[in-house]
Amino acid sequence: MIVLIIVQLIIILLFLFLGWLVLSRNAYYLISGFSTRPKEEQEELIQNGSVQNTGKLLIATGVGMLVLLPLHLTSFAYTMEVQFGFMLVFLLGGTVYLSKYEVARKQKRSYLISSSLFVIVMGFVVGLYTLGTQDYEIKFTDDTFEITGMYGDKWDRSTIQTVKLLDEMPPVTRKNNGFGLSTLSKGEFTVEGYGKSLLFVRKQSSPIVYIELADEKIFINGETSEETKDWYEQLKTSE
Known part of the structure; x- marks a missing residue:
């Protein structure tokens, strides 16, 4: 959690610093596309308050x-999702709002x-989030077991070498390809002492298979x- 808070503090300070540079130091070149505009368009954007409101948006x-x-x-279990959602909606919504300060002949297009x-x-974000957080389960046949949902697959039970029931999840050191949310880890992660692993872990639930x-x-x-214990017992018979 400490690392996550530090990362978010860095992002917050970056927004505040960039907004301050735009508002107080007239660093308009930091605004995407401003420096490549004709001089007359730059002056109109400044007169309209576009650049100033961009700085205010960053600070806000x-x-x-x-x-x-x-x-x-x-x-609260969904802190990270709320933080990310606020940033995304506020910035994208702010960009739509800033269209009213665009150069007159480009307002409609903007x-x-x-x-x-x-x-x-x-x-895209809502669809990806919905797909990634969909429920999963293990389905068993005599010869295979299958984990359903995104990142799931089917494996031969004969390939099982070890099955253990862990009281808690070992430390995860890196996300390689997956969803690392406040309540769920799903996909490929690097786990301390185990290396690259597939995770289908609800963080509020234990034990772990x-x-x-x-x-x-x-x-x-x-x-x-x-x-979880029922899955463990069924997998244990294949070890």
Whole structure:
């Protein structure tokens, strides 16, 4: 958690610093595309208040994230998702709002582009989040076991070398390809003492089943300890 808080503090300070540079030091070159515009368009953007409001947007984003930061000190389970969601919605929505300060002849195009970007990005993020957080389970046959959902697969039970029931999840040192959320780890991660592993772990639930295959390592648990222990017993028969 400490590392996550430090990373978010760095992002917050970056937003505040960039916004301050734009507002107080007239560092308009920091705004994407401003430096490549014709001189007359730059002057019109300044006169319209576009660059000033861009600086205010950056500062407001940083302040908003700072206000939400204490959630990390509570038992609220979705702090990271709220922080990221706020930043994304506020910045994209702010970009749409800033269209009204665009050069007059480009306002309509700017609004259409920024609105389309908002819809596309939000749709992609929501869709990806929904897909990644969908429920999973283990399905068994006489010869195979299958983990359903995103990142899941089917394996021969004969390839199982070791099955263990762990009281808690070993430390995860890196996310390689997956979802590392406040409540869920799903996908490929590097686990201390185990190396690259597939994780299907609900962080509020224990114990954890560790499955070592011939060429893969898997950590998984269910919604309840009873479900996890049932999976363990069925996998143990194949060891």
